[in-house]
Amino acid sequence: MDCLQILPKIQAKLITGENVIAIYEVVLMEGWVKTSRILSLVENASSYGFFVFNFIRNLDAISEVVINYAFPINNEFKINVDFEENSDISLTITFHKVKLLFEMMSCEKTKNFISELHRISEMSSKKENFLDFAWLSKYMNEATLSRSEEDNFQNHEANGQIEDTQVNTDLFVPRHSIARGTTPIAGRESAVRYQMTLKENDYTYTQSxxxxxxxxxxxxxxxxxxxxxxxxxxxxxxxxxxxxxxxxxxxxxxxxxxxxxxxxxxxxxxxxxxxxxxxxxxxxxxxxxxxxxxxxxxxxxxxxxxxxxxxxxxxxxxxxxxxxxxxxxxxxxxxxxxxxxxxxxxxxxxxxxxxxxxxxxxxxxxxxxxxxxxxxxxxxxxxxxxxxxxxxxxxxxxxxxxxxxxxxxxxxxxxxxxxxxxxxxxxxxxxxxxxxxxxxxxxxxxxxxxxxxxxxxxxxxxxxxxxxxxxxxxxxxxxxxxxxxxxxxxxxxxxxxxxxIRVIDAVKYRKIHEEVMKKLDKLENEFLPQVMVDTTEIIFDKVCFLEAQNKDLIIANTGQVPVQFEFIKKLDDSSYCKDWLHIEPYMGFIMPGEKCDVKLEVYVDKRSAYELNSGKDKLYDILVLHLEGGKDIFITVTGTYIYSCFGMSLDVLSRINIPVREVAKEELIMLEKNNDYRLGDPYPVPKEIWYLVDHLYRNGMKQQHLFEQPGLHSELLQIRDWLDTGVPEQMRIFQ
Amino acid sequence: MSAPPYSYSYIFKYIIIGDMGVGKSCLLHQFTEKKFMSDCPHTIGVEFGTRIIEVCGQQIKLQIWDTAGQERFRAVTRSYYRGAAGALMVYDTTRRSTYNHLSSWLTDTRNLTNSSTVIFLIGNKSDLKDQRDVAYEEAKQFADENGLMFVEASAKTGDNVEEAFVETAKKIFQRIQDGRLDLNATESGVQHKPSQPGRTTLTDQSPKNTCTC
CATH class of the missing domain: 3.60.10.10 (Endonuclease/exonuclease/phosphatase)
Known part of the structure; x- marks a missing residue:
């Protein structure tokens, strides 16, 4: 995050004489989820406040900041830092009965922030009696207010009715906010750690x-x-x-x-x-x-x-x-x-x-x-x-x-x-x-x-x-x-x-730990991406050479989390679909309850025509629609290719004395494979070439810019049909 | 304060394979949700499930890929064998044909996984006793001859389902301890101590590459 961008917004929340001396973006663990927050240390006449800001992001810019928590850094303010090698740093802030757990990346900047926090806390605890925290009270009220609004909103959306938040916080999952994609489900380690900390009293007992x-x-x-x-x-x-x-x-x-x-x-x-x-x-x-x-x-x-x-x-x-x-x-x-x-x-x-x-x-x-x-x-x-x-x-x-x-x-x-x-x-x-x-x-x-x-x-x-x-x-x-x-x-x-002293009851610890794990398992499966597709079989009836055909595939997000989908490659394939198929978009992002129309276009050009004619390929493909972090769906695409002389070797064409469309598919494959195989007497020149040249000679000699400018696509298709079906009368329109 | 390990220390990847309609998805559902799906649609693709179990004092996260059984998808589902630490090969005890195809499924598994992959044979629908078409002894002999672990199970009653998944994990864990399964091998199907736990890992585990087209 750009500090320069956020600093003025935070400073604007404060009044003159209150100085932001440090800001830092962290992840706050709440219940089963984590959200981004901004921590800020604010000084006023040598007394310090610890602020947690929530923020609303509009596109890339921070559009608004809201005070989430404000604590005076005094003797009631406790800092605890857990640090494990190669892992994130977790910072626990305790103020009276409020306990907040933050995750911070293990880096120099984090260490600086924490040592600054320690330094201030240390300093404040020494001269607390001389410090005046009255300036903070308005922010503490503001924070309480903003949190209660949030809670009401969340309870409402979670249950459709107001329930006792005290009882509910533990099981509460802000589904709405997860669905919007604003709240990622907490990483397993941190969710477990947080839940176990919350439940410490349940699995420990005191011993004198x-x-x-x-x-x-x-x-x-x-x-x-x-x-x-x-x-x-x-x-x-x-x-x-x-x-x-x-x-x-x-x-x-x-x-x-x-x-x-x-x-x-x-x-x-x-x-x-x-x-x-x-x-x-x-x-x-x-x-x-x-x-x-x-x-x-x-x-x-x-x-x-x-x-x-x-x-x-x-x-x-x-x-x-x-x-x-x-x-x-x-x-x-x-x-x-x-x-x-x-x-x-x-x-x-x-x-x-x-x-x-x-x-x-x-x-x-x-x-x-x-x-x-x-x-x-x-x-x-x-x-x-x-x-x-x-x-x-x-x-x-x-x-x-x-x-x-x-x-x-x-x-x-x-x-x-x-x-x-x-x-x-x-x-x-x-x-x-x-x-x-x-x-x-x-x-x-x-x-x-x-x-x-x-x-x-x-x-x-x-x-x-x-x-x-x-x-x-x-x-x-x-x-x-x-x-x-x-x-x-x-x-x-x-x-x-x-x-x-507090002693861990190993049996209870295991039991509670297991419960937390089970709950997480359930959540994890529940929050796997889920989609429905309107069909898993896409059939194109008649696909002709150089003639595009489209079908739509509708992917609907029926799950509780945003879905990132992508058509992916199969084991040894070089592409996620065959050459004659085009998928648009081939990857995308769908919010829960929304859908995405994917356009599948079949288009056989001269390269794929040859593959199809020779039997090396057919209009059949299985697409793998992959959901990031979830399952895969197979979409079968089939079609009937209407054979054409285009994409055939001249040699094969010369061995066919009837229009291509009248030749059975198996025979075409035989013709490509076997040089001696023929249908009728072979021509010295393929009849399709002969037709074209003859027609040009008779009707096209006076055509200006012949061979210099491309023909119309519609004409091309007509010529194709004429050559493939052998109905010369149709050629008259070109005269 | 320090406490026992908070979360899982290993991730094992499983695949479930076998003919269409043998009950692969139902076995997965029974294992993850402890429920029987009575009218389960054919899987057209690969379903995904996860659960954490404990084996020998270790928390192990199972990532289970449940594949489509239809013959026409066979070529595609082969992509998913790679990097599986455990393969659950399922047939239907009431349909002999599903048993007869096992050797072909086994060939695929042997060809597409590595030598340390644990293969577990499950004869599903053991609750339908009067429709039995494959004798236990026969399947047991097949399993023994091919060095597979074997149980008859029922996704409907839940009988032996947990055992099949857990025994497979035990065997994998044992192979890790024996050194037969090399954790550092790229396609061992096992991850130790994920540094980026949770969903991130799950995506990383995906056996496919993203397309650059």
Whole structure:
């Protein structure tokens, strides 16, 4: 499509200040069909709208564009991209309850469009609170209106009565629109994918799993004690462990070369301390300097874990190095995607802004490039974010804090917790949740004790070590610290979650998949092109040399889709019909309910006359009328050729002493085949030549321009009949 | 999220051949629609049907070409044998002449398809027991001698129809796995993993060339 042509039409739909920054033509999957749409990204005062335009094509030009959907690109706006090698890219846009699936060609332009969309979405999600989407509401209304009109129209035409669209969308096939040829039936792959996505709830069920999340800043210490008091305290074993460490190794080697013997030591310590009732398998371990994250799952789940990927981001020195930052693991368990982030944010009491910034940097820079386009943290069903987030207590002095802790008045202190404050102001961890804190601050202790830090700094104790989550169907069962582990100046923290994941029911999946396939089979056969022809036998009674005869063949499209027909060649033939036949048109396009008259003309010229006379050919042909994507119909064409001296060899003519028309067909063939065969005494000159020359000599000598200008066709036919029937009197008219 | 394969992974081309009136179109209709066509007109041309079946855990799309049985079209229908992975050769158990012509149909099939094409012999109209004109044992012997698969079936009752189509597909699939059927051969009649699925493929499968006249 010509962008230059479409851009002004789209811009005309908008008002000043609203700028189209990208347009792209895509295919929208709806029900069982796909239609062309134009996607457009529109900017207004740094807020962006995602528009889907329908368009009406008149001949080649776009005559009108209609807003089909308009969404603000905000936190409710979700993008998902499926990419398979050598196949189209499918883009799923979810906004509230609306889910749209687009097919895009796999090319550079598509990738640019999608990455632009991602960039805008990313940007918008960061500063959503400052964005005003009010300008979009009029377009959203317009879109709703245009869609309801379309639905009414379609329901009406599909059923002749209004039915509940909710129930009907799944089975709805816009027959009218398919019949007009405007809506191709969706490619099988995409139709199946779309239908299966729609029906996801029918073939998946939810299953609760326990996820144990632990975090500990170990202050560079070696694991000199058992970790059981942290990792093995619940009555039942969790299904998944996500265990994060910070300051695993404070050595220069770890910092400079990301190389640490501590990794192995702590891994071993963890493995030894996992729940005694569970058998676990390590899925992955990822470390950046002192930040390490290990994921274990119960043996029985291992087979259902897919798409494991990791990434690390340093936000420390120069904003890049790994003394601070985050490490992340993503994976799919059954049909649910999980993302774990273990972070160590900027230190120092007053640096909460920097911590907020570190959070945002980790959000934007963590990426899992094994997916195309890469998935980021927010592209997951469930996110667990934990670590030494380093938020402190401000505006309360250390002694007050310590006094309040004595009386377990944590809520009174938490009012001054920087994370709670920034969270409330929606400056960090937007849409995340944190459980109620009912445990003592986890920092800072004198190492090896439960005593608060006695150093000169005399800092207020704080809940530096936190666990947050985001996503539906996650229930926190407990949130606690484990003060008996004393080797660090931090206490470990853990949380236990009851998380619901979606599991594919293989039996139901098969059943639903089969239903979809059956429906598609049925549709595919139903939408095969169908035509009726008024006859399959075309008979020409008497066909004479150089005399054209016509018959009509009517092809009526009785099916539900437009038909492209064509007469095609048979196996070894060089043409789709014999030389003496002409078909006009030999290919064409018929809309449903319409018909096409095909003219068949038989015309025997001197070349085909010879073939017919000699018995090499006869007036008989079977034409193959092929419907593109469908069946073939055989049309038999026959005729009786009235033999003529034209197209016969002079030799044969000289061996015939009666008019050609009186000679039986079999005899003519014998005459051609056999040089000795003759009817009567042979003439030295064929009598037809003699007649012609004699006639010219007697009557034509004074004719001007004799042999220079061609004779009349009607005269030619008369001469033919005269020569073939041998009735010389008829020649008088030429005198 | 990834799930089991969504759609078919193979396309097999079938042809149905045999004398006029043996029930070729009815067999196709019974297979694709699960219905019997009681007053089926003579096929003048080649009908087309499609269905997806599952064989050995694989989704396979069958593209079935049902040819005209009239003798006068014989020369034309020969165009359609090319590139068939399966050939269903049908006779009428109540008309001996249709059985007697099998050797000529078999000759055509052998000449016009490749060596890996699976040929399945179907004795149709098995429901008309009192009109039987060809004994099961006789046809079975013919099938065995010529290395054909064989069943007696009824397009009317649906008896053995599904089996004939599915067993043919199983055999083809087995030949793919054995390596006897070369997927890369241009006229194997099998397509693996269509890159352009659906109707486009269907057209591409058409055994004819477009005319440039």
């Amino acid at each position: 799993i326990r996820i144990f999340v632990g975090t500990w800043n170990v202050n560079g210490q070696a694991p000199s004690c058992s970790l059981s008091d942290w990792l093995n305290v619940d009555p039942e074993p969790p299904d998944i462990y996500a265990i994060g460490f910070q300051e695993l190794d404070l050595s220069k080697e770890a910092f400079l070369f990301n190389d640490s013997p501590r990794e192995e030591e702590w891994l071993a310590a963890v493995i030894n301390s996992l729940h005694h009732k569970g058998k676990y398998r390590k899925i992955v371990l990822i470390r950046l300097v002192g930040m390490m994250l290990i994921i274990f799952v119960k043996e029985q789940h291992a087979a259902y874990i897919r798409g494991v990927a990791t990434d690390t981001v340093g936000t420390g020195i120069m904003g890049k190095l790994g003394n601070k930052g985050g490490v992340s693991v993503r994976l799919d368990i059954h049909n649910t995607s999980l993302c774990f982030v273990n972070a160590h944010l900027a230190a120092h009491v007053e640096e909460y802004e920097r911590r907020n910034q570190d959070y945002r940097d980790i959000c934007s820079r963590i990426s899992f490039p094994k997916f195309l386009p890469p998935k980021t943290i927010k592209d997951h069903d469930q996110i667990y974010w934990f670590g030494d987030l380093n938020y402190r207590i401000t505006e309360l002095d250390a002694s007050t804090v310590k006094r309040l802790i004595e009386t377990n008045s944590y809520d009174a202190i938490l009012i001054y917790d920087q994370l709670k404050q920034n969270f409330k102001a929606e400056r960090v961890f937007e849409k995340y949740k944190e459980g109620r804190i009912t445990f003592k601050p986890t920092y800072k202790y004198d190492t090896g004790s439960d005593e608060w830090d006695t150093s000169e700094k005399n800092r207020a104790p704080a809940w530096c070590d936190r666990i947050l989550w985001k996503g539906d169907r996650i229930q926190q069962i407990c949130y606690r610290s484990h003060p008996s582990l004393k080797i660090s100046d931090h206490k470990p923290v853990s949380a236990l979650f009851n998380s619901e």
